[in-house]
Amino acid sequence: MTTYSTGGEAVVEALKTHGLTTVFGLPGVQNDWLYNAFYDARDRFRVIHTRHEQGAGYMALGHTLATGKPSVCNVVPGPGALNAGAALATAYGLNAKMLFLTGQIPQKMIGREMGTLHEVPDQPGTLRSLTKHYDRITHPAEAGAKIAAAVRAMNTGRPRPAALEVPMDVLQQRAPIPAQAPVSEPEEEPVDAEGIDRAVSVLAGARRPMIFVANGAQDVPEEVTRLAELLQAPVVGYRTGRGIVDSRHPLSCFLPEARPLWDETDVIIALGASARSALQGWGKGGRSLIRIDVDNTVHGRYGQPEVAITGRLESHLPLFIAELEKKGIRGEDLAEVMPAIHADWKERSSVLDQQIRYLAVIREALGEDGIFVDELTQIGFASRILLPVHRPRTFLSTGYMGTLGYGFPTALGAKVAKPDTRVLSVTGDGGFMFAATELATAVQHGIGLVTVLFNNSQYGNVQQMQRDLYGGKVIATDLQNPDFERFVTSFGAHYGRASSPEELAPRLEEAFESGLPAVVEVVVGDMISVDRFR
Structure with missing residues (x-):
């Protein structure tokens, strides 16, 4: 019609x-x-x-x-x-x-x-x-x-x-x-069975494989977990790969946590991921590389793979797992190795105690399926290598783009999408002010996002680099901020203030219980940089 x-x-x-x-x-x-x-x-x-x-x-x-x-x-x-x-x-x-x-x-x-x-x-x-x-x-x-x-x-x-x-x-x-009809679902793609066979053959001779995941694997968490268990392969997710495998799983690793395992890794499996942090920072060496990615232009970008499969993980992982099971391919049991790896990371990362304690409070407040949105601030950087994440699509990151100020408005959009889920944005005073006037949007549209604003009156990461790397040439990084309590409440939003992790816990609960857009300000000094773990 x-x-x-x-x-x-x-x-x-x-x-x-x-x-x-x-x-x-x-x-x-x-x-x-x-x-x-x-x-x-x-x-x-x-x-x-x-x-x-x-x-x-x-x-x-x-x-x-x-x-x-x-x-x-x-x-x-x-x-x-x-x-x-x-x-x-x-x-x-x-x-x-x-x-x-x-x-x-x-x-x-x-x-x-x-x-x-x-x-x-x-x-x-x-x-x-x-x-x-x-x-x-x-x-x-x-x-x-x-x-x-x-x-x-x-x-x-x-x-x-x-x-x-x-x-x-x-x-x-x-x-x-003309009358309109919705676009049809994409046709089921053919599975690269030959590529799967080659990948299985490579893994048949593997002793210590390692899996890397990113946002291309967000919709296959069960399959990735099953593959990891079958191969006894540690799974590394950084930024866009967090939560695909629950951080509580013994095989789940933060990026720097997995570094001690690299020397013994003989096969790298990249699932919807570039794995560039490891391949460019740690070196591929003589390791075999298996890639499954929907984008064929990624395959040779970070090292030539031995097996390159172009296609969706949803189509290929079930067959991959079935073939490994059929051929009886199992990885070396890491039941004794992984606890030592986790303990080692806990000890090495303990230098970031301040960030760890704040993130622990935030994790508790969010519960199992709360959504955390990071930002270009010290707590945000630390969250990528310290915050446990339990579900896919519950850790939102700017990825490699590093767009300062993205976090607060991005978190508002996540809260609109998931109104019944706790959503929390962490931000610094510098990044928050990029889009702070969207508090008006949040109040007008009833978007009950909770934001934790870490205020050190500076573009802290840049100023830290100016002091440490450039002989103390501090310029254009000190900030004159508003009175955030008066600023936030002038929009009709909820305001809280804390000066320690212990004080943050009740302020967060009050903020979530208010049902309003809320900002909890935490006045902090310098924090130890996470850059040492790159």
């Missing part, structure tokens, strides 16, 4: 068809007709309007990281798209399924450099560089098919953001719109 709709209505209908009914964004003149359509569909959509486009991008990022499903960021073109660009770059680095839906100036003005409001040179070029899929909707009738193509792109192969431009005149135009 064909109906007449505006381009904005066609876009909204296509989003609804694909279940994309939570949108993080800001309205503006180029998107007026889109927001008119959101208004008419307000009983079916939740539009979280933010105070800055950066916040919209990071909230969409947090939403998809917490769920593994596509999210939507909507901004005006030009400065709006550029403001959200850091979040889009972070989504690209994290393999996140963000639909970046941006406006565009009228079609007849694109590329003419006439000074049209919000015109920038080659916006498509910018978007193409930060996404796996880019397109422009040039007629209302194209909306359904082009949104379906964007969703398909995000859900097939290596997941990464997709970008769609919709010029303002297209959003306003009324035209006949």
Whole structure:
């Protein structure tokens, strides 16, 4: 059946068809007709309007990281798209399924450099560089098919953001719109049985394999755990690989914890992971490398693998495990080795006692399945190598992109996705102020995120490097902060204050029990850097 709709209505209908009914964004003149359509569909959509486009991008990022499903960021073109660009770059680095839906100036003005409001040179070029899929909707009738193509792109192969431009005149135009259907599920991919056989043959002669996991393995925690138990292989997850194997499992290792095992490791198994920290920092040496990754361009990037399998872990791991079991391949029992490895790491990392004690309080407050969002701050750095994580998608990290200030707004998006789950953001005073005004968004939309703000009145990590590595040339790293209690409560959010881990525990419980967006400020001095464990 064909109906007449505006381009904005066609876009909204296509989003609804694909279940994309939570949108993080800001309205503006180029998107007026889109927001008119959101208004008419307000009983079916939740539009979280933010105070800055950066916040919209990071909230969409947090939403998809917490769920593994596509999210939507909507901004005006030009400065709006550029403001959200850091979040889009972070989504690209994290393999996140963000639909970046941006406006565009009228079609007849694109590329003419006439000074049209919000015109920038080659916006498509910018978007193409930060996404796996880019397109422009040039007629209302194209909306359904082009949104379906964007969703398909995000859900097939290596997941990464997709970008769609919709010029303002297209959003306003009324035209006949064909009936829309959701994109079909990706076809079941063929399994590389030959590659599995080669991997099994390599492991038949292995004595001490080691498994590395990252976000490509987030949806196969049971299979990874079974493979590890079968091979008696330690599993290393760093940043985006945390929680795939429960930290309480004897074979689960923090990255630096596994370093003493490296000399005896003879086979490296990278599952949806680059394993670059080890391969570049520790050296591959004479070890065999087995890779299973949906992206074939990764295979030779960090050392030539002996076996390279391109495909989804969901398809390949069950066969891999079955073949190992059928051939009776078992690893050397590490029942006596792993307790010593864990004890050694506990002793070596004890120098970070301050971070350990704060993280222990946070872990207790979050419970089994609470979501922790890290940040570029000393507690955030320490969490990557010290915080126990029990479930997939409950440790959200900026990954290699290292975008300071991402944590607080990203955690807001995670809380929108998981309203009944405890979500906690750790941040420093420097990073928090990047998006602190999103407290207004949190209060207005009832987003009950708890943020622990470690305040040392400096860009601490940079200042520490200036002191230690550059002869004390401290510049541009001291910070003048607001009175955070007055700042936080002025928005109507909950505020707490602690000066020790012991004081933090009750303040966290009060914050979670308040049901409000909450900030607990912890005034701290310098902390011992985690850099010694790189």
